[in-house]
Amino acid sequence: MGGMNWSAAWSCVSELVTNAYRHAGGGCSLRITALRDGRVRVGVWDGHPHVPEAFREGAPLPPGDPHAPGGRGLHLVREYAEAWGAWSSGEALPGRRGAGKLLWFEVGAAPGPA
Template sequence: MPESEPWEYSLHIPNDVRAVTVSRRTLRLILTVHGLITLVDVAELLAAELVANAVRHTKGPAALRVRWSPPGTLRIGAWDADPSPPQPPQTLAAVLEAEDGRGLALVRACADVWGWQPLARDGSRGKFVWCEVGAA
């Protein structure tokens, strides 16, 4: 049974492709411990896409943030140091024709809602790309 109290975790990651695997496994553990095993598969996919974009398209560090808000919303987000907005494919044809860039299309398809916001913290600029899934 999912917890009725809110919680949040952050995982700071280096710019390294191995961070995607570390993020997925960490997220799986967090969700399992909190009784949200039914969300693990979709959450892992979403987190992997967000972190992969952060690592692949930027040169600096990144972070994964996971937040649970009762009664049933899981927010997954990735911060990176590049303030440029994400560029998801706009049509199915664009997704099918693209050689890369399908990650945000998967996020749009699998999440209930997604978005991004520019961030400035401690003199650093960047963005936070997030999505939410509900525990039905």
């Protein structure tokens, strides 16, 4: 996987982990999987079931404010990732373990020399 676009991948990882920490109110889990075709799938699980609008299938991205201190991270994920998505376990119930969501994306190998 030496040709992987690691800069794009780590920017996206950083964004999802940071969002999980800031908005989910608890810990998160990161899983990175090498796929057979040279791509990498990254999943970030947190304990909050709400899926951000930008990760909903077919959802348009809201316009970002380039002067705002935040709010552009999911734009980066959708720009750099080849695919992305989410899965929610539904609303959290008091005392229920396992409630939350998984946000994932895939990035591919960077183009090599011609």
